[in-house]
Structures are given as structure tokens and as C-alpha cells.
Amino acid sequence: xxxVFVLLFVAAAIAGAVRGDLKSVGEGAFRGASDAxxxxxxxIGVMALWLGLLKIAERAGLVEKLAKAARPIFRPxxxxxxxxxxxxxxxxxxxxxxxxxxxxxxxxxxxxxxxELETLNPHPGTATNAQALFVAINTAxxxxxxxxxxxxxxxxxxxxxxxxxxxxxxxxxxxxxxxIAVAKLLERVxx
Amino acid sequence: xEVRHAIEIASSFILVALLVGIPLYxxxxxxxxxxxFVEGAKEGFNVAIRIIPFLVAILAAVGAFRGAGAMxxxxxxVGPVTGPLGLPPEVLxxxxxxxxxxxxxxxxxxxxxxxxxxxxxxxxxxxGSILQGSTETTFYVLSVYxxxxxxxxxxxxxxxxxSADLTGLIASVxxxxxxxx
Numbered sequence: 001x002x003x004v005f006v007l008l009f010v011a012a013a014i015a016g017a018v019r020g021d022l023k024s025v026g027e028g029a030f031r032g033a034s035d036a037x038x039x040x041x042x043x044i045g046v047m048a049l050w051l052g053l054l055k056i057a058e059r060a061g062l063v064e065k066l067a068k069a070a071r072p073i074f075r076p077x078x079x080x081x082x083x084x085x086x087x088x089x090x091x092x093x094x095x096x097x098x099x100x101x102x103x104x105x106x107x108x109x110x111x112x113x114x115x116e117l118e119t120l121n122p123h124p125g126t127a128t129n130a131q132a133l134f135v136a137i138n139t140a141x142x143x144x145x146x147x148x149x150x151x152x153x154x155x156x157x158x159x160x161x162x163x164x165x166x167x168x169x170x171x172x173x174x175x176x177x178x179x180i181a182v183a184k185l186l187e188r189v190x191x
Numbered sequence: 192x193e194v195r196h197a198i199e200i201a202s203s204f205i206l207v208a209l210l211v212g213i214p215l216y217x218x219x220x221x222x223x224x225x226x227x228f229v230e231g232a233k234e235g236f237n238v239a240i241r242i243i244p245f246l247v248a249i250l251a252a253v254g255a256f257r258g259a260g261a262m263x264x265x266x267x268x269v270g271p272v273t274g275p276l277g278l279p280p281e282v283l284x285x286x287x288x289x290x291x292x293x294x295x296x297x298x299x300x301x302x303x304x305x306x307x308x309x310x311x312x313x314x315x316x317x318x319g320s321i322l323q324g325s326t327e328t329t330f331y332v333l334s335v336y337x338x339x340x341x342x343x344x345x346x347x348x349x350x351x352x353x354s355a356d357l358t359g360l361i362a363s364v365x366x367x368x369x370x371x372x
Contacts, residue, residue, distance in 0.1 A: 001345055004330075008252035015261035028258015029251045036246035040239045048235030053213045055231025056224050060217040101202055105209075111238055111339040118340040125343055132348035135336050139329040139352030140359070146324030147202070148297065153320060156304035158311035163321040167366045171325035174362035179355035186347035 031032055039126055050108035054093075063089040077180070078119065080131045087116035089132065098142035129187040136183040140176035144169070238339050245338030249330050253291045262287055276362045281306070281315045286322060290356050293328040303314065318367040326359035327352075 009029075016025040057063050066089035074081065074088050081087050090113035097106035117131045118124070127135070146168050156159035217224045249327055256262065266284045285299040300319045304311045311320070329352040337345055 001343075001349060003335075004349070005248065005252055008256045009371055011261045011265075012252075012255035014260040015256075015264050016259035018264075019260050021260070023313060024260070025255050026258075029255040032250035032252070032254020033247045035254070036250040037243055039250075040243045043242075044239040045234075046237055048232035051235045051238075052228035052230075053209065053233035055227045056217040056222060057213050057220040058231075059227045060220040062213070063217060063345065084227075088313040100205055102206060107335065108235070108238075110336055114286045114336050114340045114342075118342075127337065127342050127344065127346050127348055131337075131340075131342065132346050132351065135333060135345075135348045136351035136355065138288055138332050138336065139323055139327045140355040141327040143324065146320075149300070149324045151318050152297070152301060152304065153311040153316075155314075156301075157314075158304075160312065164317060164324065167317075167363075167370060168321045168324035169260055171321050171359055171362040175325055175355040175359035178358040179351050183347060183351040184352045186350060190347040190350075 027036075046104040047108045047111070050105050051112065053113060054090075054109070058086070066092055077133065078129050080128065081117070085120070087113055087120070087130070090116050095137070095142060097145045098138070101143050101145055101147050106138075110134075118176040129183075132187060133180065133183040137176065140179045141172055142176065143172070165187065241341070242335050242338040245328040245334040246331075249291075249334045253330070256291075257317075258296075277318075277368045278360075279315050279318070281309060282319050282322065285319055286360050289322065289326050289332075289360075290353065293331065296323055296328075314367065314371050317371055320365060321363040322360060322368060325363055326356045329353055329356055 004038075012025045012028070013022075016022045054063070064084065065084055067084050067086065069090050070092040071083055072090065075083075078088070090109055094106055094109035094113050097109055113134060115133060117128060117134065120130070121128050145165060149164065149168070150161050153164070214224045214228070217227065260286060265287060267278070270280050270283055274280055278286065281303050285296050285303070288299060289296040302307050302321050303313075303315050303319050309315050311317070329349075333345060333349060333352060337343070337348070
């Protein structure tokens with residue numbers, strides 16, 4: 001991440017200098033910074049709503065039940081997470097929300113999962129194997145039906161807005177397999 | 192159109208089922224649902240505040256990069272190589288923006304749809320659609336998820352995420368070429 005951070009700024013400065021437009025480098029950075037705050041603050045409402053509902057589910061014992069049901073799928077992927085741990089149900093909810101296209105629910109559940117996984121982290125500040133794999137899975141777009149793209153295609157008068165559904169799913173599955181494989185391979189080398 | 196309609200109905204149904212079902216189930220099980228909700232919701236605010244520095248770091252860097260026109264310069268450099276491989280110059284900028292900005296990539300996809308001679312049913316339009324649907328805003332996901340728990344050392348997570356994006360890109364091109372090339 002350190003390299004990415006420096007590289008983006010250096011490339012920006014070089015491009016700005018070459019184009020003789022250094023002003024736009026600074027302007028872009030400031031715009032990005034205020035966008036970041038607006039984005040984070042915009043999350044508060046939905047985040048609070050879903051985390052509130054999740055707390056009810058937790059007290060009602062629903063979360064525990066989910067964790068038990070999800071055990072067979074999660075055990076091979078996340079061997080470091082103990083059986084019945086609340087992280088498992090949070091991860092399951094996040095993945096389910098992603099697959100079903102409930103985008104604004106996926107992020108709160110994902111953050112909850114990261115918090116639960118953090119309770120198992122012996123080195124705070126550094127991602128555990130489970131956290132790295134969970135984040136990697138989330139970077140493969142898991143959505144079963146790409147609703148936003150289909151809607152955009154329909155509004156652009158496509159003759160077949162949903163025709164990209166199966167091709168998208170095939171591509172997603174490729175990305176997901178590679179995300180899991182790379183995370184699993186590198187977790188032993190990259191400490 | 193019918194598929195889209197069915198999906199929208201299914202999504203709203205699931206949403207309502209959760210909104211009604213969770214509080215109702217809790218109430219039946221004797222949970223003080225209102226108290227529990229407010230307690231959980233309180234965390235929402237803290238989480239949003241916690242991720243701000245992480246988001247500022249990445250979005251400011253990306254903002255400078257895009258503002259300076261480095262994105263277009265990069266597209267010009269790689270364009271001659273990727274074009275013959277099945278990634279046309281109209282879609283290339285989208286592929287570059289995708290890991291950094293979801294709305295940015297979606298905006299570029301909208302441009303492809305609106306360009307006369309291209310449109311949503313052209314090769315570029317279909318390829319862009321699959322690409323948008325099968326890749327994710329990796330840097331955003333990483334900053335938000337890791338930021339929420341104060342993780343600064345991502346280890347192999349970034350590389351795994353970027354490999355997923357690259358795979359999504361390659362798979363999209365291969366599939367688009369097979370179907371519509």
C-alpha cells in the first residue's frame with residue numbers, strides 16, 4: 001500500500017508537469033479528500049440501521065444459529081476461526097447481502113465481520129489470514145445479478161439489457177477463484 | 192425487461208422480510224428490541240468516523256492522479272498493446288479506473304452507452320457491462336474494511352484483490368470475444 005500511495009502522487013505530479021497543468025494535481029487531491037468525507041458520512045445512516053438490526057438478531061440468538069449452519073462452508077476457508085464464532089455469521093450475512101445485491105447491507109455486515117475477526121487478531125494493525133481472505137473475497141464482485149448495470153443498459157435502450165447476466169457471472173466466478181487461490185497461497189509467505 | 196423486474200421485486204421482498212422479520216423474531220424471543228437496536232446503531236457512527244482517514248488517503252491520491260490526467264496518459268501508453276487483444280480503447284480507461292472508483296467506472300460505461308456508433312449492444316458496450324459487473328472497487332473495499340478495525344498492514348490482501356480485478360478483466364475480454372467478437 002505504501003508503494004501505491006507514493007506512486008499515485010508521483011505519477012500525478014509527472015503527468016501534471018508534462019501537461020503543464022500542475023494546478024489540477026492539487027485540485028484533484030483536495031476534491032478526492034472532501035469526497036472521502038462525504039462518502040464516509042453518507043454511510044452513517046444505513047450503517048446504523050443494519051448494525052441496529054444485527055444487534056437484535058444477535059440478542060435473539062439468530063446470529064449463533066447462522067454461524068452453526070455456515071460451519072461446513074467456512075471451516076476449510078477460515079480454519080483459524082473457531083466453530084460458532086460470531087465472525088462466521090457476520091461473514092455469511094455479508095456474502096449473502098453481496099450475492100443478493102443488497103449493497104448497502106453488505107458493507108455494515110462486512111465491517112462487523114472484520115471487527116469480530118479482529119478479536120482473534122494477535123497483532124492489531126496487521127491483517128490476519130482470515131481477514132485478508134475475507135477482504136479478498138469481497139473484492140471479487142459477488143453479486144448474482146448486476147442490477148445497476150442492467151438498469152443502466154435498459155435506460156440506454158439496449159435491446160437485451162439482461163443479456164450480460166450469465167457472462168458476468170462466469171467472469172465473477174473466475175475472479176473469485178483467483179482471489180481465494182492467491183490469498184491462500186500467499187498467506188504462508190507474506191507474514 | 193422482465194428479468195430485471197423480477198429481480199427488483201425479489202430484492203425488495205428480501206429487504207422487507209429482513210426489516211420486519213428480525214425485530215419481530217427478536218420480540219417474540221423476549222428481546223428488548225428497541226434497546227438492542229439503538230445500542231447496535233450507535234456503532235454505525237463510530238465506524239463511519241474511523242474509516243475517514245483511510246478513505247481520504249486513497250481518494251486524495253486517486254484524485255490527484257486523475258486530476259493530473261495521468262489516467263489518460265496511461266491509457267495512451269497501454270492502448271496500442273491492449274487494443275489487438277480485444278480490449279478496445281473505449282473500454283480501457285474504464286478498466287484502469289475500476290479498482291479505484293466504482294462510480295467513475297460506471298460513468299465511463301454510461302459514456303460508452305451514449306456514444307453514437309457504440310451503445311449498450313456494441314462489443315465495447317457489452318464488454319464494459321461484464322467488466323463493471325465482475326470486478327470491484329478493490330481500493331475502496333480495502334480502505335473501508337481494514338480502516339474500520341485500524342488495520343494498516345494489508346499483507347497479501349491487496350495483491351489478492353488486484354489479482355481478482357485483473358482476472359475479471361481478462362475473463363471479461365475472453366468471454367466477450369467468444370460471444371460477440
